[in-house]
Amino acid sequence: MFNKADNHNIELEFKKQRRAETLTAAGSSIGAVILALIIGAVIIRLLGVNPFDAYRALIDGAFGTKNSIAETLLRAVPLAITGIGITAAFRASIFNVGAEGQLYLGATSAVCVGLAFPTLHPAILLPLMAIAGMITGALWGGIAVLLKLKFNANEMINTIMMNYIAIYFVSWLVHGPIQQPGSPLGQTAGLSDNAILPIILKQTRLHIGFIITLLMVLLTGFLIYRTVWGYQIRVTGKNMFASQAAGIKVKWVFLSSMLFSGAMAGLAGFFEAAGIQHRMIENISSGYGYTAIVVALLGQLNPFGVLLAAILFGGLQIGASTMETAVGVPASAVTLIQYLIVILFIGRKAFSLIIQQMKKNRKVAA
Amino acid sequence: MIGDLFSFLTSSIFEGFLTASMRLAIPIMLAAIGGIYNERAGISNIGMEGFMIVGSLTGFVVSYYSGSVWIGILAAIFLGILLGLIMGYFEITLKVNQVVFGISLNLFCVGLTSFLFRIIFGITSNSPRITPLPTIVIPILSKIPVIGPILFQQTALAYITYILVLITAIIMYRSAWGMNIIAAGENPEAAETMGVDVIRTRYYSIIISGVLCSIGGAFLSTASTGLFVQNMTAGRGYIALAILVIGRWDPFGVFIAALLFGAADALQLRTQLFNFDIPYQFLVMLPYILCMVVMIFFSKSSRAPAALGEPYDRGGKKSEI
Numbered sequence: 001m002f003n004k005a006d007n008h009n010i011e012l013e014f015k016k017q018r019r020a021e022t023l024t025a026a027g028s029s030i031g032a033v034i035l036a037l038i039i040g041a042v043i044i045r046l047l048g049v050n051p052f053d054a055y056r057a058l059i060d061g062a063f064g065t066k067n068s069i070a071e072t073l074l075r076a077v078p079l080a081i082t083g084i085g086i087t088a089a090f091r092a093s094i095f096n097v098g099a100e101g102q103l104y105l106g107a108t109s110a111v112c113v114g115l116a117f118p119t120l121h122p123a124i125l126l127p128l129m130a131i132a133g134m135i136t137g138a139l140w141g142g143i144a145v146l147l148k149l150k151f152n153a154n155e156m157i158n159t160i161m162m163n164y165i166a167i168y169f170v171s172w173l174v175h176g177p178i179q180q181p182g183s184p185l186g187q188t189a190g191l192s193d194n195a196i197l198p199i200i201l202k203q204t205r206l207h208i209g210f211i212i213t214l215l216m217v218l219l220t221g222f223l224i225y226r227t228v229w230g231y232q233i234r235v236t237g238k239n240m241f242a243s244q245a246a247g248i249k250v251k252w253v254f255l256s257s258m259l260f261s262g263a264m265a266g267l268a269g270f271f272e273a274a275g276i277q278h279r280m281i282e283n284i285s286s287g288y289g290y291t292a293i294v295v296a297l298l299g300q301l302n303p304f305g306v307l308l309a310a311i312l313f314g315g316l317q318i319g320a321s322t323m324e325t326a327v328g329v330p331a332s333a334v335t336l337i338q339y340l341i342v343i344l345f346i347g348r349k350a351f352s353l354i355i356q357q358m359k360k361n362r363k364v365a366a
Numbered sequence: 367m368i369g370d371l372f373s374f375l376t377s378s379i380f381e382g383f384l385t386a387s388m389r390l391a392i393p394i395m396l397a398a399i400g401g402i403y404n405e406r407a408g409i410s411n412i413g414m415e416g417f418m419i420v421g422s423l424t425g426f427v428v429s430y431y432s433g434s435v436w437i438g439i440l441a442a443i444f445l446g447i448l449l450g451l452i453m454g455y456f457e458i459t460l461k462v463n464q465v466v467f468g469i470s471l472n473l474f475c476v477g478l479t480s481f482l483f484r485i486i487f488g489i490t491s492n493s494p495r496i497t498p499l500p501t502i503v504i505p506i507l508s509k510i511p512v513i514g515p516i517l518f519q520q521t522a523l524a525y526i527t528y529i530l531v532l533i534t535a536i537i538m539y540r541s542a543w544g545m546n547i548i549a550a551g552e553n554p555e556a557a558e559t560m561g562v563d564v565i566r567t568r569y570y571s572i573i574i575s576g577v578l579c580s581i582g583g584a585f586l587s588t589a590s591t592g593l594f595v596q597n598m599t600a601g602r603g604y605i606a607l608a609i610l611v612i613g614r615w616d617p618f619g620v621f622i623a624a625l626l627f628g629a630a631d632a633l634q635l636r637t638q639l640f641n642f643d644i645p646y647q648f649l650v651m652l653p654y655i656l657c658m659v660v661m662i663f664f665s666k667s668s669r670a671p672a673a674l675g676e677p678y679d680r681g682g683k684k685s686e687i
Contacts, residue, residue, distance in 0.1 A: 347462065
């Protein structure tokens with residue numbers, strides 16, 4: 001038996017070890033970012049542009065002024081919110097690739113609620129819209145897990161299919177039943193002032209959704225690391241059979257993690273509609289649901305890491321257009337760098353493998 | 367009555383639908399046939415979508431500049447080998463989580479092709495075009511009702527695909543190497559004891575898969591359309607994954623399942639032309655809905671290779687994901 005002092009020491013040891021692990025983990029993410037930026041610099045040089053000028057324009061566009069910082073944070077909102085949802089799902093090894101569709105449907109139903117009750121007090125209307133968006137996103141995602149549990153149908157393939165279905169369905173809605181009367185565009189009528197998210201930073205578009213995002217990151221961190229549910233998710237993702245043997249209701253873990261994931265995507269849709277577009281439009285998201293996957297991975301499936309990765313990607317995306325106008329490097333170069341970061345991050349083991357090999361070779365030579 | 371049916375079956379509208387069914391099926395079929403190799407060998411290739419879009423762009427660009435579609439397809443094959451090697455390195459040597467890597471690779475490839483297309487062609491109002499592969503009508507055989515238009519009024523690449531289906535069946539069921547592949551995917555430890563080089567077998571199979579996916583993508587740009595559009599694969603790589611399940615990892619099953627999807631796609635495209643009162647969005651959804659519905663029926667009874675998705679370690683220790 002351990003005495004109290006031993007216990008305390010073991011706990012300290014654990015904490016030390018965990019801190020070291022977090023540090024190496026963070027290091028590999030940062031390493032991947034730096035390496036991808038270097039490769040990006042080479043590509044930019046090949047395009048005949050000085051990479052330093054390009055990156056200076058990029059940073060300037062992302063963080064140069066109060067407004068650009070606000071835009072960067074604004075872009076980080078859907079990425080972070082969707083990313084923490086994906087984090088919960090991936091941790092349970094439910095591969096939700098359907099955040100894009102969940103976001104579209106969540107945004108649509110939030111806007112429908114907003115349009116239906118335009119005179120309701122914002123303190124009631126906005127939460128109602130958020131809840132509508134979250135429920136819709138959760139249900140749409142939940143279908144894929146139900147199909148997995150009932151019919152053994154692969155949830156990754158189904159969520160992809162459901163993205164296409166949802167996006168075309170929304171396209172029909174905004175061109176048909178909920179189209180703004182008299183408008184040729186694929187959009188609904190504008191939301192009333194009561195249904196629009198309040199701005200938190202004057203002269204910018206930064207809305208209260210950013211604060212809620214920060215709170216949701218904290219909440220999700222708490223849920224994943226400090227609750228029974230979070231523990232069950234982590235165990236199930238690591239080893240489904242062990243978790244089943246331990247009496248964890250694996251099916252519920254699968255379903256609930258997806259419901260959470262879909263709800264977050266729906267919430268992101270609500271933020272985009274009520275905070276930025278102020279209506280539902282056909283292209284409400286430029287692939288946030290997909291980018292959020294790589295944001296979640298780069299953030300190491302840790303809600304706080306996801307937030308940092310989302311701000312980084314938000315900055316890259318916002319800075320990209322400034323870079324394009326300033327030095328003529330296409331903004332899609334930045335998209336490429338984003339995904340390169342994640343490929344390098346996933347392949348991080350290659351570096352230790354190569355170093356091992358080199359050490360071995362040196363030994364043989366000696 | 368029978369005469370009516372016959373004249374409908376041989377009418378140009380219906381024949382056009384049948385030819386289009388196969389034309390739309392070929393890209394998915396090629397990718398799914400490739401998938402048979404890697405999944406039978408025990409590694410998944412979620413990256414098919416990415417492989418396909420890279421094949422589309424490579425095939426298109428090289429055809430555009432060389433003036434020969436075949437050189438374009440050759441280039442796509444080369445890129446397929448490269449992508450297969452990269453995926454093999456990540457999934458077999460580095461043993462990363464195969465689903466996570468596949469999804470990320472797809473996103474990377476879509477970004478890469480959009481970027482390269484923009485760099486190569488700039489922003490132009492009229493998109494560059496190439497002359498697609500011509501249709502070769504096989505005499506006599508093409509006159510058989512129904513079967514003729516489906517099978518024998520196609521491009522050369524489609525005929526090559528049929529041969530690949532046959533070759534794959536022969537390899538899988540009649541050759542020692544096919545046995546090695548299946549053994550590597552069912553029980554890699556036992557296979558290794560019997561002298562099968564599991565790692566090498568898996569590398570070969572993922573490279574073959576890369577090549578076939580890439581040709582499938584190239585078919586889209588060089589045989590069916592003659593142009594490249596951003597994200598033109600539109601989820602076909604994922605549908606190919608579903609086709610594998612539906613076709614039970616069998617070359618002929620895959621052939622039939624892919625043809626079914628081609629038919630659904632052709633049906634929705636044709637219905638759009640007829641200007642029925644159905645909003646086009648619901649028609650475009652059709653193949654995706656069909657994919658989900660059919661998966662529901664086939665997923666329970668269809669059994670994946672036992673070691674699919676599990677990295678293999680010679681030392682016998684399980685690697686962490």
